[in-house]
Each structure stands twice: as structure tokens, then as C-alpha cells.
Amino acid sequence: MPCSHRRERTPSVDVDVIIPVFNGARFVEHAVASVQAQTVDVVRQIICVDDGSSDESRDVLERLASADPRLTVLAQETNLGVAAARNRAVRHGDAALVAFLDHDDEWLPDKLAAQLEALEQEPDLGYVVGQQQMVLDPGAVRPAWCLPEWLQTPQKGFLPSTLVVRRGCFEHVGPLEERFRAGGDDSDWFARARRLGVPFRHLDRVVMRRRIHGENLSNDRSGSRELLDLVRQHAANRKAQK
Numbered sequence: 001m002p003c004s005h006r007r008e009r010t011p012s013v014d015v016d017v018i019i020p021v022f023n024g025a026r027f028v029e030h031a032v033a034s035v036q037a038q039t040v041d042v043v044r045q046i047i048c049v050d051d052g053s054s055d056e057s058r059d060v061l062e063r064l065a066s067a068d069p070r071l072t073v074l075a076q077e078t079n080l081g082v083a084a085a086r087n088r089a090v091r092h093g094d095a096a097l098v099a100f101l102d103h104d105d106e107w108l109p110d111k112l113a114a115q116l117e118a119l120e121q122e123p124d125l126g127y128v129v130g131q132q133q134m135v136l137d138p139g140a141v142r143p144a145w146c147l148p149e150w151l152q153t154p155q156k157g158f159l160p161s162t163l164v165v166r167r168g169c170f171e172h173v174g175p176l177e178e179r180f181r182a183g184g185d186d187s188d189w190f191a192r193a194r195r196l197g198v199p200f201r202h203l204d205r206v207v208m209r210r211r212i213h214g215e216n217l218s219n220d221r222s223g224s225r226e227l228l229d230l231v232r233q234h235a236a237n238r239k240a241q242k
Contacts, residue, residue, distance in 0.1 A: 014044035015112060015164070016093030017101060020085035021048055024103030025056040027211065032064050032071065034106040040113045042097075046071040047089040052079035057103075081181030086160070090170065098167055100160035104211045107161070111207040115164040118201050126169035126198040130207030132157035154206045160186050161208045169198060 017035050021028050028048070035046055048065075050058045050073065058075060065071040074088060090098055097119075101107060115128040131154040163186075173193045176185040193200070 013042075013096035015042050015097040015099050015116075016090075016095040017043055017046045017099050018086055018089040018093070018160075019046065019048045019101050019103055020051055020082045020089070021053060021057050021061065021103040022051040022079060022082070022085075023053045023055045023057060025053070025060050027104040028057060028060055029064065030106055031101055031103050032068075034109075035101065036068065037109050038107065038112045039110050040116065042112060042116065043070055044095040045093050047074065047092055048072065049074045049076060049085040049089050051076050051082065051085040081178060081185075082183065083176040083178045083180055083185035086185070087175045087178065090167075090175070094167075096167055097164055098170055099164045101208075102161050105161040106209045106211070108207055108209070112164065114203060114205060114207065118203060119164070119166070122199070122201065124199050125166075125201055126172075126193065127163060127165035127200045128203060129157055129159070129162040129164075129200065130203035130205055131155060132159060132162060132208055132210045133206045134210045134212055136212050151212075156202065157208065157210075158186070158190050158202075159208075159210070161210065169193075172196070173198060 019028065019031060019035075024031075032046060032048075035043060046068070048061050048071065050061060058073070061071075061073045065073050072092065074092060076085065076088070086100060097116075099112065099115075111130070115130065118128045119125055133154050134151050136151055173189060173196060177188045178185070180188060
């Protein structure tokens with residue numbers, strides 16, 4: 001099913017970049033720098049949501065905002081979860097395209113250029129994703145869920161940090177499910193987009209580096225339970241549709 005606003009001419013539109021932050025003081029400056037280093041000047045806002053951090057994240061964000069007028073800091077006094085933070089930032093923005101970046105990930109410099117080119121070439125596309133390259137943070141121990149070969153070979157990236165989506169398409173699929181507080185909201189969104197038949201393209205190139213540091217949400221056991229519940233839910237939905 002086609003998304004609304006599907007005939008947008010991507011070179012003439014801007015991008016809102018959404019960065020949810022929770023205790024990300026160590027990493028978020030690198031994430032923001034990777035947005036600022038993009039080879040195309042299309043970023044309207046860099047919307048960072050401090051999701052009740054207990055470290056110096058907000059201070060770091062305020063310092064970055066003082067140096068870049070595009071950067072907006074939204075604060076949540078309590079931790080509401082990554083999905084709630086992303087949704088709030090999306091509501092705050094108004095650019096025709098929305099891109100997401102986790103506070104501990106980094107974009108490659110030509111990430112937006114490549115994805116906007118794809119959206120221009122195929123106006124029916126609702127969103128574009130690309131490959132991820134996992135990188136083990138210096139001094140970190142590889143977690144069990146991260147297979148050794150994943151650190152050597154680029155992987156498919158159906159992840160927020162690889163996603164650029166038309167705002168009309170995001171609204172058509174619906175907001176991220178906020179009951180998935182520690183991850184799984186992205187998998188749920190992509191599954192809903194697939195059920196709706198949203199056209200997309202997966203670029204056969206690395207568009208972001210995913211930092212593995214032992215504190216990723218993927219390590220959170222509650223997030224693992226939420227993801228398992230999500231898999232079961234969508235399996236039941238597919239069975240019911242047959």
C-alpha cells in the first residue's frame with residue numbers, strides 16, 4: 001500500500017535527525033559529529049531527547065546545542081523508554097524526511113546522500129535502510145549475542161540508525177510502540193510496514209557503524225523478553241491471516 005506524500009522530490013526537502021539519549025554521555029558527541037559530517041547539507045534539525053539520564057548526557061547535549069543551532073534538546077525527567085523518546089522527537093519535528101540515530105552509533109559521511117538519492121530515483125519508496133558494520137568498542141568484551149563474524153562482515157541493517165523514512169510514511173505505519181521500553185519497537189515498526197506493503201529499498205552498502213560496548217540495549221534482558229513477545233505476536237498475526 002503506497003504511503004502518502006509519495007511524490008516528494010527529495011533534493012528539495014530537509015531531514016529531521018532523531019537521537020534518543022539515555023546515559024550516553026560517553027558516546028553521543030561522536031553520534032552528533034557523524035551527522036554534522038554528512039556530505040549533503042539537508043539536516044533541518046538534530047532533535048536529541050534526554051530520556052531521564054543519570055549521567056552528564058544533558059550537559060553534553062546542551063554544550064553541543066550551543067555550538068549548532070540545528071540541535072534541539074528535549075528533556076524527559078524520568079526514563080520513559082527509547083520508543084517514547086523517538087516518538088516525542090518525531091512529533092517535535094516537521095521535515096519531510098525523518099532519520100534516526102542511536103546515541104552510541106555513528107553514520108558514515110555519505111549515508112544521507114546515498115539514501116536521498118534512492119528516494120529520488122524511486123518516488124514510491126516509503127523508506128530506505130542500509131547495511132551496518134558492528135565495531136567492538138576498545139576495552140569492551142564481545143557479548144554472547146554478538147557473533148564473531150558479525151564484527152568482520154557487514155550485516156543487514158533493519159535498525160533505526162540505518163533508516164530514512166518519509167514523514168507521511170511513518171505516520172501511515174504509525175508511531176513506535178512504547179510498551180517496548182528497551183528495544184523491539186523498531187522490529188515491530190518494520191513488521192507493521194511490511195504487513196501494509198510499504199515499498200522500501202535496502203542499500204547494499206554500509207551506512208552506519210554500530211558500536212558494541214556491553215551496555216547496548218540488546219544486552220537488556222527485559223528487552224530480550226519484549227522482543228520474544230513481539231516475535232510470537234507477529235507469528236500469531238501471520239497465522240491468523242492465512
